[in-house]
Amino acid sequence: MLALFLTAVLVTCTSFLGMLYFMFREKTMGLAMSLLTPLSSGLLLGSVFILMLPGALSKWWAVLTVPSAALLAFMGAIVALALARTIWHHHHREVCETHTFNYTNLLGEGIQNFMIGAAIASCFSVFAAVGFMAALAVVVHSAAQQLGNFGFLLHGGLSKGKAMGCSLAASSTAILGALLTQFWLLNLGLGPYLVPFVAGWFIYTAVEDISQKPSGKARRFSAAHFTLLLLGAIIVEWLSMLLV
Numbered sequence: 001m002l003a004l005f006l007t008a009v010l011v012t013c014t015s016f017l018g019m020l021y022f023m024f025r026e027k028t029m030g031l032a033m034s035l036l037t038p039l040s041s042g043l044l045l046g047s048v049f050i051l052m053l054p055g056a057l058s059k060w061w062a063v064l065t066v067p068s069a070a071l072l073a074f075m076g077a078i079v080a081l082a083l084a085r086t087i088w089h090h091h092h093r094e095v096c097e098t099h100t101f102n103y104t105n106l107l108g109e110g111i112q113n114f115m116i117g118a119a120i121a122s123c124f125s126v127f128a129a130v131g132f133m134a135a136l137a138v139v140v141h142s143a144a145q146q147l148g149n150f151g152f153l154l155h156g157g158l159s160k161g162k163a164m165g166c167s168l169a170a171s172s173t174a175i176l177g178a179l180l181t182q183f184w185l186l187n188l189g190l191g192p193y194l195v196p197f198v199a200g201w202f203i204y205t206a207v208e209d210i211s212q213k214p215s216g217k218a219r220r221f222s223a224a225h226f227t228l229l230l231l232g233a234i235i236v237e238w239l240s241m242l243l244v
Contacts, residue, residue, distance in 0.1 A: 001182070004124050007135040008117050008178035014142040015164070015171040017150070036144035038225040041206035042232020043137035047123075048199045048206075050236050051133050055126040056199075060192035069196040076200025080115075083108055084208065109149065109170040115201060116142065117177025118185070122194040125186050129243035133236055134202075140232075141205065146171070 053073070057064055087108040116138050124131030146167060153163035185194060210229060 003128075003131065003135075004121055004178055004182060005175075007120050007131075007139070008175040010135075010139055011113065011116055011120075011142045011174040012168070012171045014139065014146045015150075015167040017143055017146045033144050033147050035224065035228060036140060036147070037209050037212070038228040039232045040137060040141035040144055041210045042229040042234075043133075043140055043236060044202045044206040044232075045229075046233035046236030047130075047133045047137045048202050050233070051130045051240055052123060052126070052195055052199045052202075055130045056192065056195040059126055064192040064196070069199075072193055072196035073200035073203065076197040076202075077204040078200075079197075080201045080204040080208075083111060084204075087111075106166055106170050110173040113142075113171050114173040114177035115198070117174035117179075118181040118194065119177075119198040119201065120174075121178045121181035121186065122191060122198055124182075125191045126195055129240060132243060133239060136239075137202070137232075137236075141209070142171070142174075144209075 053069060057066065057069060120131065120135055120138060123134035149170075150163055150167055153166060154160065158166065181194070185191075210225070
């Protein structure tokens with residue numbers, strides 16, 4: 001329980017990474033985002049296929065079959081796609097020419113972080129190792145995401161203080177999602193269904209992240225991006241052997 005709460009707080013605290021914009025140039029921040037993004041995608045995909053789905057099927061084999069897990073994962077990916085294509089566009093670039101700032105995007109960001117909190121709680125309900133790896137994956141992902149979103153808010157016309165406040169408010173829903181899942185949804189016996197749903201959400205998020213076209217000099221690092229993607233999966237496998 002303590003590990004779950006601390007992880008949710010850590011995800012919320014990634015909103016303060018926006019302060020790095022006050023210390024580094026935008027090109028430097030863009031490069032950092034371009035390197036963190038494939039690493040987080042590798043961690044997310046590794047967590048899904050190495051720990052989350054196998055762990056859920058192993059623990060809840062009496063009620064969770066492979067077809068049902070696949071269907072729930074598909075539903076999770078579809079819901080994430082629907083959210084991304086309607087009210088929320090997450091950014092791993094400091095400037096976005098396609099999407100303009102509006103407050104519905106902050107609402108979508110809050111929903112995304114709420115799902116992150118729910119994901120962490122549901123993963124801890126499988127095994128501690130699954131929870132810790134999911135926590136690592138979402139923290140790295142949130143770090144890259146917050147760097148992009150903060151720059152997006154600034155370019156959308158918000159002041160630095162207001163951008164920080166909006167980012168913090170949207171990130172804090174991770175704590176609400178974690179607590180609500182831990183004390184209500186899991187007590188209703190929804191764990192076997194939440195984990196594969198969250199896995200589908202993670203799959204969509206990871207694929208969407210790595211499919212975004214990098215900007216500026218980041219285009220030169222495609223080989224490094226691929227290496228970081230594989231490194232993320234290798235880290236999951238290595239840590240899983242230590243923790244399980």
